[in-house]
Amino acid sequence: MNTIEAKRIRIVDYLRLLGHEPVKVRGGQYWYLSPLRKEDTPSFKVNDRLNEWYDFGMSEGGNIIELAMLFLRTSSVSEALRLIEAQTGAAPQLRTRPHNAVPDAIEEMMKGVEVVPLNHHALLSYIHSRGIDTQTARQFCREIHYELHRRHYFAIAFGNVSGGYEMRNPYYKGCIGQKDISVVGQAAGTRQKHVCVFEGFMDFLSYRTLLKRGDAVVCIQAPCDHIVMNTVSNLKKTLQVLESYEYIHCYLDNDLAGQKTVETIAGLYGIGRTVNEAVRYADYKDLNDCLRGKKR
Template sequence: MTIDEIRQLPLEIFLQQLGYNPIMQKRNDLWYNAPYREERTPSFKVNTDRNVWFDFGLGRGGDIFTLAGELAGSSDFLTQAKYISDAVGGNFVPRPAPRPAKERVSEPAFQAVEQRTLDYSVLKGYLSERGIPSEVATRHCRQVSYRVHGKPYFAIGFQNVSGGWELRSRLFKGCIPPKDISLVSRQGTPTDTCDVFEGFFDFLSADTLGLTGGNDALVLNSVGNLDKSFRYLDGYKAINCYLDNDDAGRKTFESLRNRYADRTIDCSRAYANSKDLNEHLQTKLSEKVTNNKTLKFRL
C-alpha cells in the first residue's frame, strides 16, 4: 500500500478490521466507544464524508494517520502507516515521500458559551439518576449553554484549570476545549492530601458519600491528562487514588505509584465490586431503597 492508498482508506473499514463497530449512526456520523480507552457511552465520532474522527472525551481528532498514532502509541509517520497497512492486510511500500498529515479537526465549533447556576430540572433529574444530590452538584458545577453549528444545547459543566469545560447530560458527553485537569482546592484550609479522580462524577460521588473530608481534589477528566497533573500533585505528602477498576485505572495508579511511591494510596478497594465510584454510589442507593421497601412490607 502507498501513502495515497492508505490516506483514502475509509476509517470505518480500518476500525472494522481492528474489531471495532459503530454503536450508532446519525446521518453521516458513526459513533463508537473510543478504541484506545474504556468507556460506556460512545464519544468517538467518525464523519464518513470527510473521513476524519473526533474524540469528544479527549478533545482531539484527525485523519487515519493520527488515529493510528493513538492506537499504536507513536507519533512517527512511517510507524503509523505500517500499523494501518498491517491492520488491513496490505503490504506497505513507503513511497511516494510522506506528505504532512492533515491538520487536526477543530470541530465541534462551540459558540456563544455561557454559564450560570445549575437550574434546569432536566439536568438535576440526570444528576439524581446518577445518585448526585443537586446541592452537591451546585457547589462544584455550572449550567453551561452553547451553540454548535447554530443549534442551542445545554449541559452540566465542570471547569478545568485552563478554562475549558467538561460537559455531561443524558445525551452528551464531551468537553469545550482546552482539555485539562480540574483542581478543587479547600481555600483557606491548608492540606497535605489530595484525592485523585478520573471523572467529575466520581468526585461528586465521593462528596456525596462523605469521602472527601477537607482534602484537595484533582480530577483528571481523562487518564490521558495524567502528565498534566504532576505539577500539582508533586507538592502533596499523600495522594488518595479513587480510580476506575479497569485496565486504564490500574495503569494510571501504577504510573502514580512509580512517581510518588508510598505517598500514593489505592482507595479503589472500597468499591471493588463496582467499575467506578459513581457506580458504587448508585448501587448503595439502590440497596437502601430495596431495604426500606422490605422493612415497610414487614411492618
C-alpha cells in the same frame, strides 16, 4: 497526507496493520502489549470512541500522529505524516473513522456559548438520577448553553485549569475549550497534605455527596484537595501536580484502566504515598455506582 486525513484513520486498524493485536477488549477500550517498548502485561490502551491511545508505562498518549512521532523518535509532524502515509498507502480503507467515533472538532462548531449558574430543571433531574446532592452540584458546576446545527442544547459544565469545561447531560459527554485536569482545593491559597484523585467529575461529585452525608467507609477522614483527571490521557499532567502532596488517594474505576493508573502513580511516588481507595467500593464499577448502590 495532512493532519485531518491522518486523524481519520482508526488507531485500532493502524496497529493491526503494523502487526499489533489487542490482548483484551472491554467496552470500546482496546488493551495491547505496548508497541513502543517491551512488556509482559498490557498497559497500552486505545479508546476507540475517541480514537486516542495512552501508554501507562510511559505516561504518554494522544492521537495517531503523536504515536507515529514516537515510532520515529522525532518531533517533526511532517515526518510522522509521511510515515503514516507510507504505512497505510496500500490500505485505503483505513482512511475513515469508525462510525461510532466522535466527529472531528464538534465543539468548534458550537455557537452562542453561554455559561450560567446551574438551575435548569432537566439538568438537576439528571443530577438527582445519579444520586448526587443538588447543592453540591451547584457549588462545583455551572450550566452551559450552545447552538449546534441551528438547534439549542444545554449541559452541566465543570471547569478545568485551562478555562475549558467538561460537559455532560444524559445524551452527551464532551469538552469545550482546551481539555485539561481540574483542581479543587480544600481552602484557597493552602495546599493540603492529602489529595484525592478522580477520573471524572461525576465521581468527584459522588465523593463530595458521600462526604456531606458523613460517610466514613468510602471517604478519608482528613482535609484534602481534589484532582479530577477528566480523562486518563491527562495522567501526565496529573502526575506533575501530585508531586507536591504527601499522600495520594486514588478513587478510580475498578477496571484495568483504573488499576494501571494507580500502578503508574505508585511507581513514580511510591506505595507509601499512594493509596488505592477503590478497594473501599470493590463491589462497584466506580464511585458513582457505589453512591447509587448499583453493584456490578
